[in-house]
Amino acid sequence: xxxxxxxxxxxxxxxxxxxxxxxxxxxxxxxxxxxxxxxxxxxxxxxxxxxxxxxxxxxxxxxxxxxxxxxxxxxxxxxxxxxxxxxxxxxxxxxxxxxxxxxxxxxxxxxxxxxxxxxxxxxxxxxxxxxxxxxxxxxxxxxxxxxxxxxxxxxxxxxxxxxxxxxxxxxxxxxxxxxxxxxxxxxxxxxxxxxxxxxxxxxxxxxxxxxxxxxxxxxxxxxxxxxxx
Ligand SMILES: [Zn+2]
Numbered sequence: 001x002x003x004x005x006x007x008x009x010x011x012x013x014x015x016x017x018x019x020x021x022x023x024x025x026x027x028x029x030x031x032x033x034x035x036x037x038x039x040x041x042x043x044x045x046x047x048x049x050x051x052x053x054x055x056x057x058x059x060x061x062x063x064x065x066x067x068x069x070x071x072x073x074x075x076x077x078x079x080x081x082x083x084x085x086x087x088x089x090x091x092x093x094x095x096x097x098x099x100x101x102x103x104x105x106x107x108x109x110x111x112x113x114x115x116x117x118x119x120x121x122x123x124x125x126x127x128x129x130x131x132x133x134x135x136x137x138x139x140x141x142x143x144x145x146x147x148x149x150x151x152x153x154x155x156x157x158x159x160x161x162x163x164x165x166x167x168x169x170x171x172x173x174x175x176x177x178x179x180x181x182x183x184x185x186x187x188x189x190x191x192x193x194x195x196x197x198x199x200x201x202x203x204x205x206x207x208x209x210x211x212x213x214x215x216x217x218x219x220x221x222x223x224x225x226x227x228x229x
Contacts, residue, residue, distance in 0.1 A: 002168075004158075004160065004167050005074070005185065006073065006074040006158070006171050007072070007174075007178040009071060009175050010068045010070045010103055011069060011071065011099075011100070011103035012064055012065060013069045014065040015064045015100055016099055017062050017064045019062050019110070020058070021059075021060060060112055060113065061110065061111055062109060063104075063109050063110070075178075075181075075182055077209070078185060078210075079208075081182050082178065082182060084127075084203055084204065085098060086123065087120055095116065095117075095120070099111070099116070105119055105149075105175045119176060122141070126141050126142050126187075128193075128202070131193040142184060145180060150172055150173070151173055152172070154173075155168065155171070156168075156170075156171050190206060192204065194215065196216070196222050197222075198222035198223070198225055198226040199218060199222050201222075203218040
């Protein structure tokens, strides 16, 4: 039995801006996404979260304008996963780039950077636990996150592009739901979760992933770089 996962989601075609909030929550200062210190503000906050925080100011990411465009994302194999792209966004720039490309994981026009990172860490933990053969723990953490972050999933019957048949398709109500279902598909589809021997990125290999089960590197670039080293 197979099924696909699909979502129609929105992003702002005008990009993302950061907003800083003082501890009392009163003052909000817009930071220009292209300004020189935006990346370092996010990086500082990232650092504060990873080491015990004394957070002076809270950083929000917000859509730059009210313009929105929708896009459809469909998963019927295990190639090109959003969840691995998300958990591999290690620095502030790549995290901002992710939300610029795909929108915020949860509904709304803004997200607190803490929430963005907490969600990322949670999803990463599930995949790493699965990678470490802690499947019971991975399933338990998946259950907790699914309860927190997925409010609704609707079934649909769709005709995938280039086919005549019908495909059972699960449609979650948020991008974070979509990514969690991607993770579930990896863990139930016989694929392996691997850590790149060169750059440390998480990737999947084995059935339906387009990668051999024995792959050690996330990409050709990393394979070549490792051989040169
Ligand atoms: Zn790599």
